[in-house]
Amino acid sequence: MPDKIHPEYQYLNLLKDIMDNGSDKKLFFNEVVLDRYKKDGKEPPFIRSVFGRQIRFNLSEGFPLLTTKKTFWRGLVTELLWFLSGSSNIKPLLDQNNHIWDEWSWKHYSMWAKENDPEKDMSQEDFIKKMEELPAGDPFVQRWGDLITIYGRMWRRWPAKDGREIDQLGWVINGLKEKPYRKSYVVSAWNPDFIYAMASAGQKSHVPPFCHTMFQFQVADDKLNLGLYQRSADLFLGVPFNIASYALLLLMISGITGIEPGEFVHTFGDVHLYSNHFDQVKEQTGRKPFPFPTVKLNPEIKNIDDFKYEDIILENYQAHPALKAEIATIGGFDEKISSHCKAPNQ
Numbered sequence: 246m247p248d249k250i251h252p253e254y255q256y257l258n259l260l261k262d263i264m265d266n267g268s269d270k271k272l273f274f275n276e277v278v279l280d281r282y283k284k285d286g287k288e289p290p291f292i293r294s295v296f297g298r299q300i301r302f303n304l305s306e307g308f309p310l311l312t313t314k315k316t317f318w319r320g321l322v323t324e325l326l327w328f329l330s331g332s333s334n335i336k337p338l339l340d341q342n343n344h345i346w347d348e349w350s351w352k353h354y355s356m357w358a359k360e361n362d363p364e365k366d367m368s369q370e371d372f373i374k375k376m377e378e379l380p381a382g383d384p385f386v387q388r389w390g391d392l393i394t395i396y397g398r399m400w401r402r403w404p405a406k407d408g409r410e411i412d413q414l415g416w417v418i419n420g421l422k423e424k425p426y427r428k429s430y431v432v433s434a435w436n437p438d439f440i441y442a443m444a445s446a447g448q449k450s451h452v453p454p455f456c457h458t459m460f461q462f463q464v465a466d467d468k469l470n471l472g473l474y475q476r477s478a479d480l481f482l483g484v485p486f487n488i489a490s491y492a493l494l495l496l497m498i499s500g501i502t503g504i505e506p507g508e509f510v511h512t513f514g515d516v517h518l519y520s521n522h523f524d525q526v527k528e529q530t531g532r533k534p535f536p537f538p539t540v541k542l543n544p545e546i547k548n549i550d551d552f553k554y555e556d557i558i559l560e561n562y563q564a565h566p567a568l569k570a571e572i573a574t575i576g577g578f579d580e581k582i583s584s585h586c587k588a589p590n591q
Contacts, residue, residue, distance in 0.1 A: 267293035294517030307537025331401030468507030538562035
């Protein structure tokens with residue numbers, strides 16, 4: 246009887262699918278970003294993409310933290326906990342030395358400064374240093390650290406037209422405890438009131454419009470499944486992070502509802518590779534996966550808001566070395582649109 250195929254090959258085969266069958270598409274850079282590429286003597290990248298793919302991971306077969314390159318575990322855990330807090334300000338991330346979202350906060354400030362008070366403009370490094378040194382309650386931090394539109398805010402504090410803030414995830418958790426077999430346990434991040442030219446005044450942001458559009462919990466055969474629809478997916482840099490983050494979310498919700506974890510199902514719209522990642526992709530697809538690790542949660546935690554980093558333990562993670570690659574920064578909203586879903590360098 247042949248050995249069972251390692252589930253990570255789903256990801257590796259999707260990398261090959263895009264390389265072999267994808268359509269090459271031009272990226273639309275704003276003038277600021279184009280000038281940066283020219284100054285560095287580089288050609289702007291393009292993307293190669295396919296549309297409509299799906300991979301799935303049974304959590305009984307291990308935790309799907311990819312092993313063909315090392316993935317930034319501490320970063321993804323602290324980011325997920327930040328999302329779950331409902332915060333839209335990067336200050337809590339900075340306090341944990343997590344810099345995943347730095348660029349978007351700085352970009353918002355820098356563009357304001359250039360247009361209104363050029364003498365106050367500063368580099369990203371200086372901006373983040375100032376944010377780190379100031380207390381959370383400082384007006385500068387409260388204004389310029391706020392990304393306005395971010396997953397945690399939509400999950401936990403969706404702004405309703407009557408002034409309420411809707412805790413979508415809280416509603417889902419309560420429902421799973423009381424009526425687990427309902428089909429309506431959906432959390433949506435796609436809110437047109439915060440996206441592109443559709444956004445209301447004061448709600449525009451330079452953060453890319455939500456790539457992880459929605460996710461759904463479903464119970465079957467007394468197991469809890471989680472499905473994510475991702476409209477836009479940077480397969481090399483972002484998706485390994487996304488797989489582990491939502492698999493961890495499934496484990497956490499499983500732990501507090503008492504429903505055994507089943508499958509994480511990841512469905513993609515436009516799934517793509519950046520042209521300046523092709524060499525790294527070729528190296529990664531030649532690597533053989535190691536066995537998946539395991540994740541253990543503190544069994545005493547029964548409330549989603551009580552999880553801390555120390556309550557989440559990764560065990561037996563063996564991985565190939567990291568593969569570094571540049572993030573392609575496109576721009577912001579409206580005429581400065583960004584299509585990249587932020588993830589840390591791998």
